[in-house]
Amino acid sequence: MTATTATVRKVAANTSVRHYLARVAFGLVLTIVGLLFALPLVWLVLAPFDATPSLSLQWPDWTLDNFARLFQNPYAMRSIGNSLLLGIGTMIIVVVLGALAAYAMSRIRIPGRDGILYGLLLLSSIVTGTAAMVPTFQIITSLGLINTYTGVLLVLAGGILPTVIFILKDFMDSIPKSYEESARLYGAGPFRILRDVVVPIARPGLAFIAIWTIVQVWGNFLVPFILLRSPDLQPAAVLMYTFYTESGQADLRLISAFALLFSAPVLIIYFVVNRRYGFRFHGGIKS
Amino acid sequence: MAGINATRLVKEYPGGVRGVDEVDVEIIDGEFFALLGPSGCGKTTLLRSIAGLEAISSGQLIIGDRDVTDAEPGARGVAMVFQDYALFPHMDVADNIAYPLRIKRVKRDERRATAERVGDGLSLQGLIERRPGQLSGGQQQRVALARAVATRPDVLLLDEPLSNLDARLRLEARTFLKELQRDLGVTTVFVTHDQAEALALADRIAVMKAGKLQQIGTPREVFQRPNNTFVAGFIGSNPMNLVPATVSAGSIAIGDGVSTALPPGTEDHVREGQAVVWGVRPEYLRWTTTEEPGAIAAEVSVVENLGASVLIAVNVDGHKLQVVVPEDHEPAPGDRGFVVPTGSKTLLFDAESTERIG
Ligand SMILES: Nc1ncnc2c1ncn2[C@@H]1O[C@H](COP(=O)(O)OP(=O)(O)OP(=O)(O)O)[C@@H](O)[C@H]1O
Numbered sequence: 001m002t003a004t005t006a007t008v009r010k011v012a013a014n015t016s017v018r019h020y021l022a023r024v025a026f027g028l029v030l031t032i033v034g035l036l037f038a039l040p041l042v043w044l045v046l047a048p049f050d051a052t053p054s055l056s057l058q059w060p061d062w063t064l065d066n067f068a069r070l071f072q073n074p075y076a077m078r079s080i081g082n083s084l085l086l087g088i089g090t091m092i093i094v095v096v097l098g099a100l101a102a103y104a105m106s107r108i109r110i111p112g113r114d115g116i117l118y119g120l121l122l123l124s125s126i127v128t129g130t131a132a133m134v135p136t137f138q139i140i141t142s143l144g145l146i147n148t149y150t151g152v153l154l155v156l157a158g159g160i161l162p163t164v165i166f167i168l169k170d171f172m173d174s175i176p177k178s179y180e181e182s183a184r185l186y187g188a189g190p191f192r193i194l195r196d197v198v199v200p201i202a203r204p205g206l207a208f209i210a211i212w213t214i215v216q217v218w219g220n221f222l223v224p225f226i227l228l229r230s231p232d233l234q235p236a237a238v239l240m241y242t243f244y245t246e247s248g249q250a251d252l253r254l255i256s257a258f259a260l261l262f263s264a265p266v267l268i269i270y271f272v273v274n275r276r277y278g279f280r281f282h283g284g285i286k287s
Numbered sequence: 288m289a290g291i292n293a294t295r296l297v298k299e300y301p302g303g304v305r306g307v308d309e310v311d312v313e314i315i316d317g318e319f320f321a322l323l324g325p326s327g328c329g330k331t332t333l334l335r336s337i338a339g340l341e342a343i344s345s346g347q348l349i350i351g352d353r354d355v356t357d358a359e360p361g362a363r364g365v366a367m368v369f370q371d372y373a374l375f376p377h378m379d380v381a382d383n384i385a386y387p388l389r390i391k392r393v394k395r396d397e398r399r400a401t402a403e404r405v406g407d408g409l410s411l412q413g414l415i416e417r418r419p420g421q422l423s424g425g426q427q428q429r430v431a432l433a434r435a436v437a438t439r440p441d442v443l444l445l446d447e448p449l450s451n452l453d454a455r456l457r458l459e460a461r462t463f464l465k466e467l468q469r470d471l472g473v474t475t476v477f478v479t480h481d482q483a484e485a486l487a488l489a490d491r492i493a494v495m496k497a498g499k500l501q502q503i504g505t506p507r508e509v510f511q512r513p514n515n516t517f518v519a520g521f522i523g524s525n526p527m528n529l530v531p532a533t534v535s536a537g538s539i540a541i542g543d544g545v546s547t548a549l550p551p552g553t554e555d556h557v558r559e560g561q562a563v564v565w566g567v568r569p570e571y572l573r574w575t576t577t578e579e580p581g582a583i584a585a586e587v588s589v590v591e592n593l594g595a596s597v598l599i600a601v602n603v604d605g606h607k608l609q610v611v612v613p614e615d616h617e618p619a620p621g622d623r624g625f626v627v628p629t630g631s632k633t634l635l636f637d638a639e640s641t642e643r644i645g
């Protein structure tokens with residue numbers, strides 16, 4: 001009896017030591033991985049304030065010179081504005097069309113509906129991807145939309161919409177039909193129902209889609225790079241590519257300062273939208 | 288205010304399932320009408336067809352004096368309370384109640400006033416600013432009712448409005464619903480699969496099975512004179528005893544040597560040797576240990592306590608019958624004795640058509 005208790009205790013002590021060691025090792029690994037991921041972010045924050053930034057991480061020689069030079073560049077600030085314009089423009093197209101399409105997809109029975117959705121989803125990754133850039137360029141050229149925002153907005157929105165419809169359809173599927181039916185009984189038409197019932201309930205989903213779209217467009221380099229010519233139309237992601245010194249080297253002083261500026265709006269949008277709409281979901285009460 | 292008149296109403300779902308099959312029903316203005324039947328019999332489908340949420344496949348539907356067979360749901364003057372209440376989670380109680388008015392472009396102040404007045408009428412004082420998620424089930428149900436009656440509809444449709452409530456609350460809500468309906472005098476169609484609820488609330492009951500109407504009548508009629516064995520078995524808190532039998536020499540033979548008298552009024556409608564089903568409710572059978580005229584020998588197999596009474600199952604020549612016995616007189620399993628039917632309360636059905644005879 002006592003012998004068995006002792007064995008049990010020894011085994012227990014053994015496992016708890018092993019358990020403890022495993023946890024420490026696990027924590028160490030996580031710390032190292034975390035540091036690796038944090039390094040570029042630290043660079044992003046420190047380098048802009050360094051008089052002589054390099055690609056390695058170093059304690060900066062504090063200065064605001066880089067920003068002063070950046071503001072003298074005629075295209076820098078305008079490109080941020082261009083990015084905002086493209087981002088918000090695409091976002092409006094995507095949210096409006098996406099909400100309408102997802103609502104229809106969720107409520108109307110079309111044979112092969114899921115197949116259509118999956119197909120679109122697969123194809124969409126091609127539209128904004130590298131593979132389709134030549135045909136995309138040709139289509140936009142023959143439409144006479146080269147070097148216009150209309151062309152860029154169409155291609156960007158077209159690439160993002162399928163994913164958005166896919167996500168939003170799921171959201172709308174989870175809104176009980178009885179909400180709409182009850183509104184219909186009181187005489188509400190489809191758009192009224194969409195406005196009063198579906199959109200408010202799907203609002204967290206729409207907010208997510210809006211932010212996600214802006215972030216996608218903000219970081220998109222390829223589409224505006226190919227479809228836009230004039231430097232004064234170029235968004236920030238493309239402009240950054242043009243920061244070279246006279247000797248033909250990447251101008252790290254401009255790039256680092258611009259990179260910090262470039263990441264700010266996205267963060268701000270995220271916090272504003274999150275505070276205003278919140279990523280919550282009402283869902284059904286009881287069903 | 289309006290009555291409802293359905294003629295040969297059919298709702299066929301894609302795939303050929305007939306949710307409602309050739310239903311003829313006339314619901315009188317101001318009536319409290321129950322649709323009763325087992326799960327899947329088409330109660331909800333019929334209700335939704337009346338509301339216009341399901342397109343009617345064929346037949347005609349008249350509400351008031353208008354043919355609304357093809358009318359939009361919003362143009363029929365009906366309001367409906369859904370089984371899940373369908374309260375909008377993003378609106379407070381007042382906005383929920385006043386939502387129908389918002390669609391009718393009533394001004395905000397007026398909407399608020401109406402919401403408060405109707406809310407007060409349904410004991411929702413102090414809850415008007417809460418969200419539906421912050422209400423109990425019973426409160427949600429009253430908000431849903433308030434929203435439905437806020438526009439003074441001609442017809443009120445209720446789909447199992449009490450089934451989400453717990454047993455005690457359900458009894459309270461039942462009384463409440465009956466009072467509300469009487470006060471408003473609104474034609475009400477009410478779906479339930481609980482026969483006790485239908486008997487307690489309704490002016491008239493329609494019993495359905497597999498999309499077809501089985502019987503329409505007052506609670507008393509469907510209870511006392513069910514049209515067929517299905518209605519007989521469905522209505523009543525203890526199902527009616529239905530015993531296969533044959534007509535033999537002016538009485539009913541239940542198996543070997545056991546027989547009982549023909550129910551009054553059926554003598555002229557049966558023929559010798561006809562296969563029938565003898566029906567008697569457990570409440571109308573009396574248990575006794577002494578033989579008397581009309582008594583049927585039986586042996587007790589199970590005893591179930593119902594509180595103020597006891598339900599016993601007895602064996603009569605291979606058939607199981609249930610009998611309600613007053614408390615303190617209950618026998619024990621294995622006891623032998625007799626059951627005596629109250630002759631005027633027994634029924635006879637044709638075995639083949641299952642219809643009532645006489
Ligand atoms: N959308 C639909 N498509 C096809 N068949 C349906 C549809 N809705 C209902 N049905 C079928 O129609 C029949 C009646 O359904 P209904 O919902 O009216 O039953 P119910 O009497 O309300 O049942 P319950 O008491 O379970 O709510 C059922 O057989 C059901 O399977």
Ligand SMILES: [Mg+2]
Nearest residue numbers: 330331332446
């Ligand atoms: Mg139902």
